[in-house]
Amino acid sequence: MQHLSGGIDLRNLLLTLCYDGRRFHGWQIQQNAYSVQEALQTALSQIIGDGFDVKGCSRTDSGVHANMYCVSLKTAHPIPCVRLKAALNRWLPLSVAVTDCVEVGADFHARYSCKSKEYIYKIWNSEVRSPFLEGYALHYRYPLDAALLNEAAQAYVGRHDFTSFCTLDNREQGDMTREVKLFSVTRDGDMVTMRVEADGFLYNMVRIMVGTLLRIAQGKIPPDGIPAILEKKDRKYAGPTAKACGLYLNRVYYE
Secondary structure, eight states: OOTTTTTTTTEEEEEEEOOOGGSSSSOOOOSSSHHHHHHHHHHHHHHHHHHEEEESOOOOOOTOEEEEEEEEEEEEEOHHHHHHHHHHHHOOTTTEEEEEEEETTOOTTTTTTTTEEEEEEEOOSSSSOOTTTTTSSEOOOOOEEEEEEEEHHHOOEEEEEEEGGSSSSSOOOOEEEEEEEEEEEETTTTTTEEEEEEEETTTTTTHHHHHHHHHTTSSOOTTTHHHHHHHHHHHGGSSSOGGGGGGGEEEEOOO
């Protein structure tokens, strides 16, 4: 257990959340937009005061959802985990819920202790849109051959430079190599789900991977075209960035 000046014990807690991303401009605090981090920190201030520090496991973009999002919370407040979980679920907006709260070691960090993350992308593949899935799945009215796309997507698996699958911005670029552990495309009725697990993800990487597979479905990229796109290391050769509405951070894995 770490200590604050004066010898006050500093606890380290792991909070697990889920949230509806439609109501937020991503996880991270922003000056002119409401974020999940702001909602969480506002609720924490009401419960334990302002002496805390939170670190999220990942950035998520505006409109992206989370079935599992992890936060490390450092605080000297003695509130038991079970009470903190209950109190947060009273103070948080209805679009966010805390599903778990446990004490962890002092060196645990929600982002840097993470070994891999899993995202899913939902596509409602029907001629008729579903009013119940607006904002929660991409509506795609044209035929999708899930088996064909699943086979094509296996080219993503492995350790590659994913520069072609990253939106370049002002963030430090660094090493663009990531290891994709699995990528699957499955169908359940009209719902097509793309699932990808990797040791890390670049900015918009999953959404560009999805957009590229949709280009394959449209015949604009050949089914065996992904290796060549990876080799180019140039964003312009991959497909468009799929909409945020279908993307969910689904699992976060620690040792």
